[in-house]
Structure formats: C-alpha cells, structure tokens
Amino acid sequence: MASNVQESMTNQEVVDKNKEYSLFSWSAQASVNPIPVSTAKGIHFWDMEGKRYMDFSSQLMNVNVGHGHPKIIEAIQKQAEELQFVFPGMASKVRGEAAEMLASITPAGLKKSFFSLGGAEAVENAMKMARLYTGRQKVITRYRSFHGAGFGSMSAGGDPRRLANEPGVPWIVRIQDPYSYRSPIYRHCTPEQGDMILVDLLEETIEMEGPNNVAAVLLEGYNGSSGLIAPSTAKYWHRVRELCDRYGIVLIVDEVMSGFGRTGKWFGIDNYGISPDIMAMAKGLTCGYVPMGATIVNEKIGKHFDNNQLWCGLTYSSYPIGCAAALACMKVYQEENLIENAAKMGKVLEAGLRKLQEKHVCVGDVRGIGLFWLMELVKNRETKEPMNGFNKPVSEPMAKVAARLKELGMSTFVRWDWVFAVPPLCITEEQLNEGLAIMDDALSLADPYCS
Numbered sequence: 001m002a003s004n005v006q007e008s009m010t011n012q013e014v015v016d017k018n019k020e021y022s023l024f025s026w027s028a029q030a031s032v033n034p035i036p037v038s039t040a041k042g043i044h045f046w047d048m049e050g051k052r053y054m055d056f057s058s059q060l061m062n063v064n065v066g067h068g069h070p071k072i073i074e075a076i077q078k079q080a081e082e083l084q085f086v087f088p089g090m091a092s093k094v095r096g097e098a099a100e101m102l103a104s105i106t107p108a109g110l111k112k113s114f115f116s117l118g119g120a121e122a123v124e125n126a127m128k129m130a131r132l133y134t135g136r137q138k139v140i141t142r143y144r145s146f147h148g149a150g151f152g153s154m155s156a157g158g159d160p161r162r163l164a165n166e167p168g169v170p171w172i173v174r175i176q177d178p179y180s181y182r183s184p185i186y187r188h189c190t191p192e193q194g195d196m197i198l199v200d201l202l203e204e205t206i207e208m209e210g211p212n213n214v215a216a217v218l219l220e221g222y223n224g225s226s227g228l229i230a231p232s233t234a235k236y237w238h239r240v241r242e243l244c245d246r247y248g249i250v251l252i253v254d255e256v257m258s259g260f261g262r263t264g265k266w267f268g269i270d271n272y273g274i275s276p277d278i279m280a281m282a283k284g285l286t287c288g289y290v291p292m293g294a295t296i297v298n299e300k301i302g303k304h305f306d307n308n309q310l311w312c313g314l315t316y317s318s319y320p321i322g323c324a325a326a327l328a329c330m331k332v333y334q335e336e337n338l339i340e341n342a343a344k345m346g347k348v349l350e351a352g353l354r355k356l357q358e359k360h361v362c363v364g365d366v367r368g369i370g371l372f373w374l375m376e377l378v379k380n381r382e383t384k385e386p387m388n389g390f391n392k393p394v395s396e397p398m399a400k401v402a403a404r405l406k407e408l409g410m411s412t413f414v415r416w417d418w419v420f421a422v423p424p425l426c427i428t429e430e431q432l433n434e435g436l437a438i439m440d441d442a443l444s445l446a447d448p449y450c451s
C-alpha cells in the first residue's frame with residue numbers, strides 16, 4: 001500500500017542526487033545502496049515508488065515510539081511557535097519540565113541533566129564530568145561496545161570502527177565482555193561463573209591501572225550494536241557497583257540505545273536493580289523527531305558542580321524544541337503504555353525467534369531482552385563456526401539474507417553474523433508475526449551454507 005507517495009522523483013533519482021552531493025556514514029561511498037524513503041508511519045516506511053517496509057530496527061534503534069506520532073509533532077510545532085531558541089545560559093519553562101521528568105523516570109538518585117544533541121555528546125560529557133569530579137583520568141570500558149563517533153567517545157567504544165581513529169584518546173582502558181556464547185573465559189565454566197571471573201578481572205585491571213587514576217567505569221546499560229552481549233546474572237552489575245564504590249570510581253551507564261523502553265523497562269540497567277552515578281541518554285529520548293542527548297548525574301556529583309566550574313557547553317544545549325520533543329516522547333511512553341507493550345511483545349518476539357532457531361540450522365544463538373533481539377548465524381552449531389566472522393567483509397550467505405529481507409519489505413540491521421530484530425515499541429503481535437515470517441523465509445537462504 002502506498003502512503004503519501006511523492007510522485008515527483010523516482011527511487012533512482014533520489015539516490016543519485018544523495019550520492020552525488022552527500023556522504024554516507026561508515027562506508028566506501030561507491031558501495032552504498034540506500035533505500036530512498038518518502039514517508040513513514042508507525043512501524044512502516046515507504047520508498048519513493050510506494051514500496052512499504054517494516055522498520056524492524058526502529059531506524060538506528062531510536063524511533064522507539066514509531067514514526068509520525070501526532071502528539072510529538074504537535075509539541076514541536078507548538079514550541080517552535082512559542083520559543084524556538086534561547087542560548088543555554090538562559091532558562092526556559094520546557095527545559096525545567098523535561099529535566100524534572102527525566103529525574104523522575106531514571107534510576108534512584110539521578111537528578112540533574114545536562115542536555116546535548118546526541119549519544120556521542122552525552123557520553124563525552126559524562127566522561128568529562130567524571131574526570132572533573134574525581135580529578136582522575138582513566139576510563140575503563142568494554143571491547144565489545146559502542147559509545148559514539150566523537151574523538152573521546154570513539155576511543156571509549158571498543159567497536160572496530162575505532163581502529164581508523166587510533167590511537168585515540170590515551171586514557172581509555174578496555175576489559176573483556178560477558179560473551180558467554182563465544183568468549184574463551186566461559187569455555188570451561190557456567191555463564192554465571194564466567195560473569196564473576198570478568199568482575200574479578202575488572203578489579204585486577206583497576207589495581208593494575210592504579211585505583212587513584214581511574215575516574216570511571218563506562219558500560220552500556222544493555223549492550224547494543226556490538227552484539228547484545230550482556231551478563232547472565234544481575235550479580236555482575238551489583239559487583240561492578242560495589243567495586244566502583246570501594247575504589248571511589250564513578251559508574252557511568254550508557255543508555256543511548258538501551259534506554260526508553262527498549263528492554264521492557266525504562267532503562268536497560270533497571271533490569272539489574274542498581275543505580276549508576278551518571279547516565280548518558282539520546283535516541284529514544286526524542287526518537288529522531290529532533291536531535292537530543294542528555295547526561296544525568298546523581299545529587300552528589302550535581303552538588304560538586306555548585307562550587308566547581310562545569311567545563312561543558314554547547315550552543316544547542318537545552319534548546320527548547322529539543323526539550324519539548326523529549327517531554328512529549330516521555331509522555332507518549334507513559335500514556336500509551338509502550339514500555340509495558342515492549343515487555344509483552346518481547347515475549348512474543350523471543351518465542352518466535354526461538355522457533356526460527358529450532359527450524360533453521362544456521363541460527364546458532366538467539367539473545368536479547370524486551371524488543372531488543374538478534375540471531376547469531378553459524379555454519380555449524382557444534383563448532384560455532386561463524387557465518388560471517390567478526391569485522392569481516394560481508395559474506396555471501398549474509399548478503400543473501402540481507403537482500404531477501406529487503407526484497408520482502410523488511411528493513412533491519414544485518415551486521416557480521418547478526419540479524420537484529422529491534423522494532424518500534426508500538427508493534428502489535430500480528431505485525432511481529434508478519435516480520436518473523438519474513439525472517440523465516442530469508443534464513444532459508446543461509447541454511448544451505450551449514451555443515
């Protein structure tokens with residue numbers, strides 16, 4: 001079904017002009033083959049010629065409320081008419097309201113927000129604040145993580161995209177990941193035991209780096225684009241919290257991708273029952289209606305900056321239109337019970353993906369939470385030989401799966417060995433089943449590559 005199709009330009013014309021005059025992220029430009037999008041509504045979008053796609057990645061895992069939500073559009077329009085901009089040194093009604101609501105939905109103890117324009121800025125300001133607060137330098141992060149593409153945030157993430165930016169900032173120290181499906185740490189023990197070894201190793205890393213040099217431990221609340229690699233026990237997080245307290249280290253949790261209902265709770269970390277000292281947010285904060293990020297700090301860190309300069313600033317920090325969009329989004333999550341729906345539909349999605357695993361030999365692992373899932377494809381379930389391989393060019397079977405998904409009208413992320421399923425939180429059971437049927441078809445193309 002076509003919706004608001006713009007007749008004036010063809011798919012090819014739009015793509016050609018985009019490629020002629022603009023640069024696409026993370027790609028050799030000649031290889032880019034974007035879908036030209038004309039309009040979007042709910043969990044769907046349409047290309048210029050009326051082909052409909054299910055948005056099974058919520059774009060960049062950020063359009064959590066779905067596309068074209070009238071309440072958010074109205075809030076932005078109203079704010080633009082009333083007051084479109086004041087510089088961050090001024091106060092506005094909507095800034096206070098958005099920050100107050102954020103304090104009410106984030107884990108206990110978090111109170112004051114510094115607004116920015118996206119995830120990288122939210123993380124960079126979090127690291128800056130932790131360094132200013134502690135007077136220490138180093139930040140410990142995970143290898144399999146992504147924290148943004150600024151110079152500091154890029155170094156903080158262990159994702160191999162950082163390798164083009166090496167050596168990056170010198171004060172990042174990386175630790176191993178709770179990748180129970182593949183990490184050698186888990187080869188001879190249970191997932192729970194492996195988690196505990198990792199925390200022991202974190203403590204050893206702190207000792208080796210000198211506790212008085214470590215400003216922060218920075219972890220995703222629920223790991224995202226690096227493969228949804230999360231510990232299997234809440235004890236991991238409780239022990240990390242305890243270590244940070246013991247050594248006077250600030251615990252920064254990056255909720256840029258896992259926040260705002262994605263995991264079936266407001267924030268990924270809410271699944272583990274601890275509070276960080278600082279939290280970084282973006283994406284689902286405004287769901288792409290306008291750009292916005294936020295770094296929220298606990299009362300103690302907030303008070304530190306009462307009498308110590310906060311060396312952070314951006315022209316667009318706390319801009320009223322962003323604050324209005326954030327406030328409207330947070331209200332939509334609440335009023336439309338989207339977080340409850342994510343938890344409920346997450347169970348349907350998990351069950352469907354596990355059925356696909358039973359049916360298709362190429363599916364080695366299925367993991368995730370809420371509406372945040374992926375399938376990891378293998379050539380052999382016993383040996384776990386990867387279908388593609390970490391940081392390798394796209395293999396033939398993965399290319400076939402991706403092409404088939406697209407052909408059947410599904411847009412989602414296919415990265416290395418992973419096929420992501422991360423739809424908007426407003427999705428229904430019927431729509432999920434439609435998406436699972438498309439995945440079922442596409443996976444058939446990878447099965448023949450298995451031994």
Ligand SMILES: Cc1ncc(COP(=O)(O)O)c(C=O)c1O
Pocket residue numbers: 117118119120121123146147148149220224225254255256257258282283
């Ligand atoms: C966990 C996490 N942190 C930070 C970022 C960076 O956000 P942005 O692209 O808005 O700078 C991302 C982006 O995917 C992310 O997933």
